[in-house]
Amino acid sequence: MSVQSDLFGGTWVAAHQEAFDHLHAKDPRLYEMFRMFTLELIAAGVRRSGAELIVNRIRWETTLRAGNDHYKVNSKFRKPLALKFIEEFPQHIDFFEFRDFGEMGMSYDERLMNDFGPGKTSQPKRK
Numbered sequence: 164m165s166v167q168s169d170l171f172g173g174t175w176v177a178a179h180q181e182a183f184d185h186l187h188a189k190d191p192r193l194y195e196m197f198r199m200f201t202l203e204l205i206a207a208g209v210r211r212s213g214a215e216l217i218v219n220r221i222r223w224e225t226t227l228r229a230g231n232d233h234y235k236v237n238s239k240f241r242k243p244l245a246l247k248f249i250e251e252f253p254q255h256i257d258f259f260e261f262r263d264f265g266e267m268g269m270s271y272d273e274r275l276m277n278d279f280g281p282g283k284t285s286q287p288k289r290k
Contacts, residue, residue, distance in 0.1 A: 183243035193236065196221045197244045198251070205255060213260050214241035 187194055200217045218236050225236075245259045 179239045180243055183240050211260055214245040
């Protein structure tokens with residue numbers, strides 16, 4: 164696995180993003196559910212959440228309600244799901260809580276605001 168510095172200055176296993184991109188191209192239902200449940204939380208007035216809550220809801224829905232115990236969601240997809248959501252809905256940039264990236268002297272949320280915040284129109288740049 165190659166490890167690279169991501170656009171937020173932390174280490175990121177490139178294979179995780181590649182695996183997510185492959186899965187999304189093959190079966191976009193994971194992100195569709197993630198988007199739907201995230202928008203549902205926002206509509207209910209929830210101001211901040213973690214991607215883990217939404218991923219666990221997807222696990223619940225696909226296991227119990229859909230009766231599909233073979234539909235697995237790997238936790239390594241939390242970050243790419245949240246970033247995809249932020250790309251699609253930049254007005255909700257402050258919805259997700261991310262871990263601190265202390266080596267940069269700023270939090271992940273601060274780095275998101277710098278890269279995607281109000282008035283930003285460019286796509287994130289990967290190093």
